[in-house]
Amino acid sequence: DARVTQTPRHKVTEMGQEVTMRCQPILGHNTVFWYRQTMMQGLELLAYFRNRAPLDDSGMPKDRFSAEMPDATLATLKIQPSEPRDSAVYFCASGFEGGTEAFFGQGTRLTVV
């Protein structure tokens, strides 16, 4: 059963600490999306990649957020330094270029205290 895997599922950290969230896309998918969900803003697109190359990260706060794909099986989203306003659920999704749907992971629930 192919699925997008995100780790960790939950993370509590102190303000100022670095946070790294990981995503394993479905094997063979070449497009990866990062979303953030909060009660106030809903689902926001932060960044997306095609064939490991970043195509658009205009949704991310550039000063503290960074997204990378070290290889085809791993996408990372880092926050440094983290702030309480970064508390949210972060979702990763993957799909085929020009394909039908994107498949979402179960998310990482981040709490910054």
Add this chain to the structure above:
Amino acid sequence: DAKTTQPPSMDCAEGRAANLPCNHSTISGNEYVYWYRQIHSQGPQYIIHGLKNNETNEMASLIITEDRKSSTLILPHATLRDTAVYYCIVRVASPGTYKYIFGTGTRLKVLA
């Protein structure tokens, strides 16, 4: 910015059809209409998509108006497990790829 407008909430009796409307009046000719749903805080789940023609799969039917400015998702026999937030999305084509921009969705409550 989201390119769709949906009612914030709807109720439906269990066993009845749930009809969820969506307006996408600025949709372009090559942009698809997608529907996803999100149960509790799980990741969004794909339901169905279409371009011009009506579509049906094992989960739902999608009716797109001829001018493509609106659509309706139909869950033919709603169950309690269909209680979720339903998102109507226009898949935006970007150079070399595409992206999904979510709006606020419709919170569907199926009542016993």
